[in-house]
Amino acid sequence: MLHVIERALSLRSSYDHSFAVEVYEDISDPGLIGWIKRHVGERTALVVTTPTVNRLYGTHIQKSFDYAGAKPEWIVLKCSEEKKKLEYVERVCLAASHAGLDRRGVLISLGGGVCSDIVTMASSMLRRGISHLRIPTTLIGQIDAGVGIKGGVNFGAHKNYLGCYHPPEAVAIVPSFLATVGSNGIRQGLAEMIKVACTSDVILFEQLERARPGEIESWVSSGDRRARELIVRSISAILCELERNPFERSGYERALDFGHTLAHPLEASTNYKLHHGFAVAIDLAFSALLAQGLGWLDAGSCRRIIGALTSSALPLWHEHLSLDFIRDAFRASAKHRGGEINMTLPTSIGTYAFLKREQQCSPGLIESILRSLRQLESQRSDGDLDLPSRACATKFPGAFVTQIKVAELP
């Protein structure tokens, strides 16, 4: 018998937040000093940084904090994807406790995506959530990990299995940090740039493909104005996408998941020796070929995507890829995306659709794509793959397409 409820008991809650991403010339930029003054000032604060950033910029940025009248405590954490675990979040919490951070205190991540992931999660937990600021020092941090609202750590074999949505109070982008990032780091960031360009900003994509191979990398390293434009444009595109569905509550069809279905299990399968951006590049290449194989994407656009990746010297293939691997990745994705794979596939430059179920692509199609990717990679290694970065590529090996039986759409 249903017990009659004496009165309606319920609790309604609402949480609004907004933050700004601001771009500054360099570490000494008075604008940045003002930003520190505004957001840190006399609050109790803890900077979390990495050994490399600390060595290269520690003294300099401590001076900037001094000028701003801020006296944060400072810890150096060896951040790497293998170490992105709850244990490291606890270390930051312990340091915050030792530093006497109060509820209006603030954590500041001064490092790459792993550093901001750990700091975001620690700040979400400390006293049930304190503020955090981000000063990303890598390209992937500046255009992707550092401007979103998520934090997370790996758990067992699951990448980012534990995490939070905890928006930063503010983000400062200083492109001059990228002078010391190195080729690997920059290319990883370019993979994320190609991703967001492909789904959300045709003009950005055209800017990327118009550059000569290696050119963007050199702009980024040298602090060229053109690099800064690409960075700002990428951030703008990402924020625009995030704002549509910041907590992923209005569905699991997300443009920003392009390149992020195989990437996570692929990284995990190498115990994170394969870096995130490279795994994303491989996933983007697979996705482009799958979209073409399904008849969702024309050959020209597929070539443009592969072209943009190879022009940035990004990988297209990894030995761990196999039919079984892809199927497992699809299942893991469905577990995480509301029961359907929801793999973002390009349908042209600037548009996309979602692969929902495994049955939509036959084993033959997947195997054919894997063969093609391996072939593309080996041609490139041999120097045979002279993919122009513009749409009119002619030398692209399209043979795989004829081997494919396009699965019927439901």
Added chain:
Amino acid sequence: MLHVIERALSLRSSYDHSFAVEVYEDISDPGLIGWIKRHVGERTALVVTTPTVNRLYGTHIQKSFDYAGAKPEWIVLKCSEEKKKLEYVERVCLAASHAGLDRRGVLISLGGGVCSDIVTMASSMLRRGISHLRIPTTLIGQIDAGVGIKGGVNFGAHKNYLGCYHPPEAVAIVPSFLATVGSNGIRQGLAEMIKVACTSDVILFEQLERARPGEIESWVSSGDRRARELIVRSISAILCELERNPFERSGYERALDFGHTLAHPLEASTNYKLHHGFAVAIDLAFSALLAQGLGWLDAGSCRRIIGALTSSALPLWHEHLSLDFIRDAFRASAKHRGGEINMTLPTSIGTYAFLKREQQCSPGLIESILRSLRQLESQRSDGDLDLPSRACATKFPGAFVTQIKVAELP
């Protein structure tokens, strides 16, 4: 030189949530089966419970899940305040991972406040937040810990230092669980009931003080209709308070913090051997006497509060209390409540004000209150304190009031 921002980059996000607390007759109540069907159904699910609850109710409630067509995995966790640590949250996350919980999966806490604290925190972290349900089995769980939106664990000497705001999807209250809670558990719940009655529901307070000593405890144990009314009334008052400021973002002056300024460090100082509800009772007694000493509360109302506590056989004193302890607690509170102590003090039954700064109460006042509390406790232990539970108490030892120099208010 301030770098001119190419375009305004910002991200706005908003999160709305509401949940219902529903009250059911007993574990076999078809309403509860319907609730399970609605909220669990065929979702991947994990029940987290305690050894005692599992022994007493495990088989029975598993049947209820069966009837509802739900097939949750089940883990038994030895929950206690000493064990309320991040490690236990990790254990739940691991069990959720083994149980194959997907993003639409759900955790169910079937236990007391510690169990729901751990489960709330685990569900806030799993895949950056999955749903959780609560079926609280203790009085403190049913009227306090289980109906809020917080979860948390202790960290070093700090109670609830790490935590989250993560509202449950729904809460089911089954007062018949309380038949097996035992006197200690019920009295702890009564401390929270007295707390919320005192700040927020005069009628509830009158109902509590009208009962004979020990009477409410026996109503609760026997499942008396009057106990259910008190429970529903308490939940209603708490939800009403929470809804004003669910994320504690619009300030740190909270009615619900009454009895929660000394309580947390006091519990921690005993390594959680002193249970939460008892620490709250001691804090309530201190607060009432402090309010009277400050001239904020009349002697009659102070007596009524002390009377309600003693009538429920709640403690008023602990040997760890001292002037230094109180001062440290004030400082810890200020760290947690935006720089000011914000200790909730009653100004009558149904109204309250906030102690902001240590300077508002002299060391002499605090020492005098501590002496009075010790005296009250020893009188009660000797059976001398025959405090009537109604407002017209005459035997209340009011001597301490004359020893007090009321500090000047700022």
